[in-house]
Amino acid sequence: MSRDALVVGINTYDRLKCLNAPATDAEAIAQILQQYGEFRVTRLPAVKDKENETIRIGKQTKVSLTQLERAIVQLFKPDGKPPDTALLYFSGHGLRKNLGIQEGYLATSEVNPDAGNWGLSLQWLRRLLQESEVRQQIVILDCCYSGEVLNFAEADPGDRGKGRDRCFIAASRDFEVAFEDINRLLSRTDLFNSDLSNTNLKNAVFIGIKNLTPEQVKAAKNWDKAKYDKDFRIKLGLPAQPAK
Known part of the structure; x- marks a missing residue:
């Protein structure tokens, strides 16, 4: 063959x-x-x-x-x-x-x-x-x-x-983005309508993200272990500053 x-x-x-x-x-x-x-x-x-x-x-x-x-x-x-x-x-x-x-x-x-x-x-x-x-x-x-x-x-x-x-x-559905490395910096990325379901967000860095909603984030795994802007942490119900 x-x-x-x-x-x-x-x-x-x-x-x-x-x-x-x-x-x-x-x-x-x-x-x-x-x-x-x-x-x-x-x-x-x-x-x-x-x-x-x-x-x-x-x-x-x-x-x-x-x-x-x-x-x-x-x-x-x-x-x-x-x-x-x-x-x-x-x-x-x-x-x-x-x-x-x-x-x-x-x-x-x-x-x-x-x-x-x-x-x-x-x-x-x-x-x-x-x-x-x-x-x-x-x-x-x-x-x-x-x-x-x-x-x-x-x-x-x-x-x-x-x-x-x-x-x-x-690697993704026809409307989804695929991450080269979810742990890399995602600053200034536009995630409008992106489906993060079951994505492992542990140690991911979401700084300056555009069009990201708490609902999108909470559909992912380990969403509480990612890094976010202060204001977005509050929207997620997390402390304004992460625990050291």
């Missing part, structure tokens, strides 16, 4: 906040797939590790929309015989465009929403998967709004009886 994987981890962005975890997480996934899953892995962005002469995910290398599109097409609709199993893993920023029609995107390094450049459309990805001849399709998206790719009801009737399997794993 042939197994191909495209593993993408984007840390570097021109106009969005740069991230720390995606490249490291992606490289860990790539190594696991190679060692234990017998996958032929393509890394993006790929750089050569000078210390051991191996290929790894680049932590500071940019990925363009064209590069990502071409790599995904090569995975699910290759020129030659398709693999039995194709796996896409993406870690980076996810964006949601809500102008009449809600759309989710995988953000590439050069995205500029103000100029209409949102990245790779998840609707485009769904259409590509529908047309792909790969029998086992696996998509893992570790980014905000990644649940948009799961809106796949229109694909089901046409695939019945074709022996095709799809597995989708998303």
